[in-house]
Amino acid sequence: MSASARVIRSAEFQAERAWGAxxxxELDGVTVRLHWTDSPYIWxxxxxxxxxxxxxxxVCMKVRExxxxxxxxxxxxxxFHAREGCxxxxxxxxxxxxxxxxREGSV
Structure with a gap:
């Protein structure tokens, strides 16, 4: 594969901890990350x-409004699309x- 392209086999990815990425x-201030998890995140x-x-x-996605x-x-x-403030x-x-x-740096 060339240096300008890559293939990621998402089914093979496993992080050392839940929500590891x-x-x-990185696209003009926006990040794209593959996460592996076996535990809930936080509100x-x-x-x-x-x-x-x-x-x-x-994934059970809970939303509170x-x-x-x-x-x-x-x-x-x-x-799932979460608008700002969701x-x-x-x-x-x-x-x-x-x-x-x-957005880059987002929680």
Whole structure:
């Protein structure tokens, strides 16, 4: 493969800890990272928009607006878009691999 291209086999990626990430690309202040996890994240609000693509596994994505919680079950191929200010948390059901696109330095 050339130095200007690469292939990432997402199904083979495993991090040393939950939500460990493999940087894929940085695009004008936006990061693309592959995450591996087997544990929930924490409730949080990003400082910008976030796109969350489930590559494998199943993820229960919870969203909280004005104290009301909604649950979205995400399967491989599903895309979750959190607008700026959206409080959310991801709970994988077993092992999951997720591609996350967000502002550089975002939580």
């Amino acid at each position: 493999l940087p894929v690309a 949080h609000v990003n400082d910008g928009e976030e796109v969350f693509v489930v590559l494998d596994g199943q 004005q104290g009301v919680e909604q649950v979205h079950w995400l399967q491989p191929g599903d895309i 409080e959310h948390v991801a709970h994988p059901q077993g092992v999951a691999r997720v591609l996350v696109v967000e």
